[in-house]
Amino acid sequence: MTTWESNASFAAALDACCQRVKNGEPLEDCLADYPAAYHSELTRLVPVAGRLAKVGQDPTPAFQARLERQLLTAVAEEQRRQRVGWLSRLLSSFLLGPVARIATIVAVVFVIIIAGGYGVVNASDNTLPGNPLYYVKVVRESAAMALARDGSAKVGVNANQIAERGHELKLAIQLRASPRTVQSVALRLAQATNQMVNLALELRTNGNPQPANRALATIRTMQQRLDVLIGQASPADRPTLERLRAFLSQEEQRLETSSRQPGAGRSLTPLRPAQGKLSGHSK
């Protein structure tokens, strides 16, 4: 230990000068308030404090708001799960079933109409399959697909869907959602990927390679995210994610193989991700 380190009076001077320099005051002004014996050590160390003040940023308001929405949806989800715990035991004999599910959908559509949509659509952002608001997101995505002006735009919509499913997978794993929820999201992700690849190959055959490039980039980004998620997933969810990872590799290969062949994408083999493939059992 140096003599300076154990000197409480110097420690106070160092602390005060660091704060003053961090707040923009010149070092010389601070040195003038302390004994000359301190000056060389203060001159050596205090400028470092000025540099430290620049690391550590504040979050943007947009990010804060987005995360808050996501967290509150997750809190509501948790609350719902707790409630469903005893409610389902009480009501399962006569309420839960296909009729209730249809009634829920009707109710959601009704709420969308009554509430003018915006709040509900926003609230549906961070939902998972099984939550009634998830249907709002599905409807919104279908609408985006229907409104896409051409094939290239449709590939873009698919790419957004894939990113959204990736986000849902992450949420499902972090919130320890049921394996069934993870399977459902994985299946939707596989379907969106398959749809995107088919469309991108068709467009490439017609002389437009851009959508295929975007599809390839989307698949590769998703593969990287999946690699991380596989490491974080519970043993029950891991096989589903690994099958999805393998499926994405197949789709990636389709895009790559066809780009090397003359007349790329002409002989399309529609690859339908069978439900059983991802859920681990055939239906």
Add this chain to the structure above:
Amino acid sequence: MRQAPEDVAALIHRAKAYDQAAFAELYRKTVGPVYRYLSARVARVEEAEELTQDVFLAALNGIQSLRAEDEAALMSWLFQIARNKLADSLRRRYRQPVAPLEEAEDMPTEQPRPDEAAEAWEEQTEVRQALDHLTSEQREVIICKYVLGYDNSQTAKQVGKNVNAVNQLHHRALASLHRLLSRPEKVS
């Protein structure tokens, strides 16, 4: 302004019952320091945002195990989660290093990036890399004092040391940073 400890304790109690308003208030109170803490350690905005998201989702998952009664203890708990998430992220990065080009593409850029911003980014990266070379206690003291703006007693509470020990860690940290940042080959 800091709230009375019983207020935070009450909020935590309500948050444990999944009260949305209480959770939102705790989130708003803590998101700034958590994000600043993480952004002092990682260069990319996206990574800091993703880690912050991971911290709060983990906090929601683990809220039943939270034993904090005041804001300082709550922050300690959140910073501990943040440290774990950072360690996970660094482990992943070690296993799958990001290609330099990819990293460059991910830098927080506005096109074209002005020279001044580029210099500031390089300066911050250099300081972050120097922070990585400190001991964990020295780094915590520096982050508490310069990134979170804590005073000595708050810093002491956060790192679990007395004020004298914090002063010594502070001095040694600054001396190490001075050495690291003035090396001609800089920190890598």
